[in-house]
Amino acid sequence: MNEKELLKGNIAIAKAALNCGCKCYFGYPITPQTEIGEFLSGEMQKRKLAYVCAESEIAAINMALGAASTGAKVMTSSSSCAVSLMQEAISYASSDELPIVIVNVMRAGPGQGYIFPSQGDYNQATIGGGNGDYKTIVLSPSSVQECVDLTYKAFYLAQKYRTPVILLADGMLGQMAEPASITENPYPEIDNSSWILDGAKSRPAREIHSLEPSQNKLNRHIIELYKKYTTIEQNECDWEEYNCDDIEVLITAFGTMARHAKALCNHYRKKGIKMGLFRPKTLYPFPYKRLNELSQKVNVVIDIEMNMGQMLKDVRLAVLSNAKVSFIGKPTGDMLREEEMVDASKNVLKEYYANI
Amino acid sequence: MSYIKLDKNKCKSCYLCMDVCPKKLLKKSNEIGKTGEYTVEFKDEQNLCLGCGQCAMVCPEIAITEVYKDE
Amino acid sequence: MQIFKVPKSIKKNSNFTFCSGCDHGVAIKLVAQIIDELNIQEDTIAIASSGCSVLLYDFLDVDCLEAPHGRACAVATGVKRAHKAMGNNKFVFTYQGDGDFASIGLAESMHSALRGENITAICINNTNYGMTGGQLGPTTALGQITTTSPNGRNIEYHGYPIKTAEQIALCEGVSYSARVALYDIKNIMNAKKVIKKAFEYQKKGLGFSFVEILSNCPTNWKLSPKDSHEKIKNELVKIYPLDVFKDVEND
Numbered sequence: 006m007n008e009k010e011l012l013k014g015n016i017a018i019a020k021a022a023l024n025c026g027c028k029c030y031f032g033y034p035i036t037p038q039t040e041i042g043e044f045l046s047g048e049m050q051k052r053k054l055a056y057v058c059a060e061s062e063i064a065a066i067n068m069a070l071g072a073a074s075t076g077a078k079v080m081t082s083s084s085s086c087a088v089s090l091m092q093e094a095i096s097y098a099s100s101d102e103l104p105i106v107i108v109n110v111m112r113a114g115p116g117q118g119y120i121f122p123s124q125g126d127y128n129q130a131t132i133g134g135g136n137g138d139y140k141t142i143v144l145s146p147s148s149v150q151e152c153v154d155l156t157y158k159a160f161y162l163a164q165k166y167r168t169p170v171i172l173l174a175d176g177m178l179g180q181m182a183e184p185a186s187i188t189e190n191p192y193p194e195i196d197n198s199s200w201i202l203d204g205a206k207s208r209p210a211r212e213i214h215s216l217e218p219s220q221n222k223l224n225r226h227i228i229e230l231y232k233k234y235t236t237i238e239q240n241e242c243d244w245e246e247y248n249c250d251d252i253e254v255l256i257t258a259f260g261t262m263a264r265h266a267k268a269l270c271n272h273y274r275k276k277g278i279k280m281g282l283f284r285p286k287t288l289y290p291f292p293y294k295r296l297n298e299l300s301q302k303v304n305v306v307i308d309i310e311m312n313m314g315q316m317l318k319d320v321r322l323a324v325l326s327n328a329k330v331s332f333i334g335k336p337t338g339d340m341l342r343e344e345e346m347v348d349a350s351k352n353v354l355k356e357y358y359a360n361i
Numbered sequence: 362m363s364y365i366k367l368d369k370n371k372c373k374s375c376y377l378c379m380d381v382c383p384k385k386l387l388k389k390s391n392e393i394g395k396t397g398e399y400t401v402e403f404k405d406e407q408n409l410c411l412g413c414g415q416c417a418m419v420c421p422e423i424a425i426t427e428v429y430k431d432e
Numbered sequence: 433m434q435i436f437k438v439p440k441s442i443k444k445n446s447n448f449t450f451c452s453g454c455d456h457g458v459a460i461k462l463v464a465q466i467i468d469e470l471n472i473q474e475d476t477i478a479i480a481s482s483g484c485s486v487l488l489y490d491f492l493d494v495d496c497l498e499a500p501h502g503r504a505c506a507v508a509t510g511v512k513r514a515h516k517a518m519g520n521n522k523f524v525f526t527y528q529g530d531g532d533f534a535s536i537g538l539a540e541s542m543h544s545a546l547r548g549e550n551i552t553a554i555c556i557n558n559t560n561y562g563m564t565g566g567q568l569g570p571t572t573a574l575g576q577i578t579t580t581s582p583n584g585r586n587i588e589y590h591g592y593p594i595k596t597a598e599q600i601a602l603c604e605g606v607s608y609s610a611r612v613a614l615y616d617i618k619n620i621m622n623a624k625k626v627i628k629k630a631f632e633y634q635k636k637g638l639g640f641s642f643v644e645i646l647s648n649c650p651t652n653w654k655l656s657p658k659d660s661h662e663k664i665k666n667e668l669v670k671i672y673p674l675d676v677f678k679d680v681e682n683d
Binding site: 031067070073203205210214 | 443492498515540
């Protein structure tokens with residue numbers, strides 16, 4: 006079980022979901038995440054679990070919403086333009102406090118865009134693409150192994166906080182294969198017997214709904230949701246620091262882009278510039294506090310993303326006036342290569358390093 | 362003796378029960394209900410009620426809460 | 433002998449929030465009576481939808497989940513399948529309006545029917561969007577005046593209405609599809625028989641069962657409850673015939 010195998014990111018997510026007891030999958034094909042549904046179709050039927058080739062992403066997420074009300078672990082997966090179709094139900098599930106794991110293997114947008122990898126859905130995922138006051142936990146894997154680890158974590162956090170969790174991967178990660186192991190799920194099971202809909206036997210009937218005609222009750226409900234989000238922000242921030250012990254320059258990047266950013270750090274380390282990388286693994290809750298601390302040690306923070314600068318505003322909110330914040334980005338397609346990043350960063354760094 | 366129980370607090374004065382009662386025992390009362398109209402009352406001084414239950418069947422508010430039929 | 437009481441599956445002290453004379457109340461009463469008679473109150477999960485039917489959970493004393501507008505059949509699919517995956521056989525039904533079932537949610541409704549999803553859908557067809565004040569809906573009859581068809585529904589602007597029960601009956605996965613009305617005692621009694629059969633077909637695992645209830649909307653039709661029933665009896669049943677369009681046990 007723990008031996009490493011050559012795994013595609015998409016397959017790693019699917020295998021991890023099965024391994025931690027996912028009972029229901031509902032989905033609709035879209036590149037570059039289709040392998041998740043393809044893999045699960047056979048495996049889940051073998052195990053007599055719930056699998057529906059839904060008629061649309063709207064149907065898929067609503068099936069997930071229904072299934073989540075039963076207490077079963079539920080997942081749906083899709084990509085960018087089709088995740089847009091799911092936003093209504095994600096808003097409902099947030100208000101209903103229903104645990105759903107939503108995998109978004111990002112492709113390029115806006116609109117249909119294309120199947121190139123991209124990180125263009127940072128805003129949609131972290132701010133929320135649906136209506137009303139709500140937040141969704143957003144986890145950002147950077148390797149195939151993390152696709153496994155964070156899938157487990159996504160199911161755990163969804164159940165623990167009774168809230169939708171988005172696993173935000175990108176087409177590069179979904180499609181590439183590297184050695185990884187389907188480890189044991191390290192998280193405990195959460196008791197959900199107090200709220201699930203399984204028939205009103207020996208207890209009063211339960212109702213789960215977002216509609217609330219009483220203004221007072223609706224206000225109270227939203228305030229309670231935000232207390233939960235505050236707890237999540239206090240407890241669940243997660244990040245990686247790479248060579249951050251003695252930094253002069255700090256790079257921020259998430260997901261696949263962070264792997265490339267490590268190469269940039271290594272490049273400058275060889276030249277004597279002490280560059281480190283800060284990589285949020287939870288995009289919501291964003292680790293503002295730790296990034297603020299680290300930014301106090303540097304003159305400049307360079308944010309690198311595979312988009313036009315979406316995490317950038319969270320980086321600025323964390324860094325405040327501690328350091329200058331610059332941005333290097335490219336919306337889609339080929340990742341920024343080491344040479345491109347070196348070229349782009351020279352302009353920023355020459356202000357501080359004369360001989361660059 | 363056949364009879365019904367009518368909860369006038371639930372009555373919304375649609376008067377559908379008045380039309381179906383074969384003995385015309387349901388009539389407008391003098392009390393104004395929640396829709397601003399006179400609610401219905403059940404008056405059966407001569408014990409004419411058949412206990413047919415048609416009034417309860419058509420009442421959309423379940424304001425006719427009980428029906429008893431003489432055996 | 434007591435021949436009528438408030439059904440056990442109606443919540444204590446609940447008051448319907450429908451307009452005076454609205455058939456919704458009769459429909460919910462019938463559903464509650466059938467849940468009692470089939471003894472499925474403790475196994476039922478009802479799916480509420482958007483529109484006048486939304487507050488179902490305030491009236492029915494069963495577990496209830498609200499679906500986003502139009503998605504009730506998809507939500508019901510998720511509930512039914514998830515319980516099946518956990519080894520439970522629960523009774524799952526949706527309670528929707530015609531706008532919810534046959535307009536915004538037509539894809540979810542039709543595909544649940546095509547899959548033969550073992551759930552029951554009840555659709556209250558009152559030929560307009562009632563909750564928002566009586567706009568033209570998918571079932572608004574040709575010539576019918578609504579707030580968005582002030583000169584009556586015409587083909588040039590609005591196209592044709594949908595005959596939902598007939599359409600659903602065409603889907604292979606459907607066990608039962610019927611249209612009933614509630615405008616008089618005979619029809620109410622028949623509606624109860626039909627809804628009960630639809631519920632029983634789900635219990636037998638026969639696939640998607642569907643009942644369209646041709647209902648009144650006195651407020652938006654601007655008619656008294658009695659006259660609205662007359663309109664159904666004299667006009668609407670000619671457009672929307674009351675019939676069983678599919679019955680796998682009788683076909």
